[in-house]
Amino acid sequence: MRVGALEFGAWSTAGLRIGIAALAMLPLLLLRCDLQLVRRKAVPLLLVGLLNTGIPFALYCYALQHISTGLTSILNASAPLFGALVAWIWLREVPNRWRVLGLALGFVGITLLSWHKVSVGGEQTGWAVLACLGATLCYGISATYTRKHLEGVPALAITAASLIGAALLLAVPTVWYWPVQMPGLTAWGALIALGLLCTAWAYVLFYRLIAEAGPAKALTVTFMVPLFALLYGALLLGEQVTLAMVGYGLVILLGVALSTEFIQPERWIRRQPRP
Template structure:
């Protein structure tokens, strides 16, 4: 064997070893991202409730997206992706209304009445709405167990809405119904935004899409937020909550989410849906003294089963 062949063989061996090392390390990396993302998005309900209590729903949502936009803009220019945003700004702005502006405002409205844990459990239905929108838009009809999962998931939501579990002390059942409907409306917005992103922003850098969406949401909420701006200046605690919400739970979370899709694929990234309610319940119990009932836990289990089936994450009867 010649020296060149030996060198080539050694290089190939080294490359295979490096690839194996990278593959072995990759699961640990994406699992860390998954846990961090679940912790951040779980905390978003805590910070939304704190901020909305003093700002109101629309101003709180507006501050959140504006802080996120200010956080993401410098990163966009540092990574040289401003051109991608200029090219696709119209689609990014419109999707930002669906993916951030409207759902954030709806969740802030809901959290004026219901607890963070209840809102987070309803939020777990997002993949089911995504499946329904994809069915209507792309004709991707779910079949078999996925249809069963959709029915189970929405039955779990109906069970939640049928009792006054997870209400604030001064709220009534009528207000709870509107709050749950607001959460479902937010989930529907997320589902539409996912299909719209797939149709109109495929191949666009994730950072450009995320930044454009936050700018679009900021513009959408600016006038309503000014109109409903509280007469009394909110406390430093509320400002801090919305700042952390914008930077960590929105800007940083977007980066983690798209990186998770790149590292682990969409199916694994989707499993963050199961972690968000866990973290949200923990934060609400520890920091807000919220009470989680056995009925809420039962409904959460029903919804999670429905999501797992409707998204294909669990396929009964299929051999590994």
């Protein structure tokens, strides 16, 4: 995303990424999905497409023009925190004390990490951090909206239809903000890889993982994103990894683990032998 956004800009990178993924998913939609169901759920699918791909991808592309991939990935890992918070407010899913502690820890980590980067990087860095947090909030709203309005719709249909809808909605800003100078082959290659591998194929693998291993185990991929992004950013882009980023990132991930009940201290406490 960073390589593509530096030449294509935020909107064109997001639009092309989603467009390439949508073209790859179109045959699956036509061959394996109930098209009548898709038509009945067209409006919710369009909204999910915007909230889960269109707007977040554009916000991340903007952020990556001003901050590192490592910092962006750590902020991205906070998405389950916003998901739990939105579900609490919208669906009245009252969390237990450990989930509340996880939410508090997660947002403390986000505040410390964001405050440190904004104070060092200035105004552009501040807007980039806010863009990342806006994207994660979109993910949280999208997850709750999907549970509320797309219950019973197969995951493949949601993925394919929402990508196609988001691609159509982003077509105008993609063309409007098209760069004056034609981007090079490296940027084009990055976008093709983003669309085919990191969006279309990744969605198929992720939903297959949900089906085979369950949503709780599938959610653990969240913990791997910052690790690989920090590694790739350091090796391929020469980005600096600071102790503050690692430390605050671990606080955020601990908050995510508690708020999503990936770590359940109550079970561990109950297993301890009584004296």
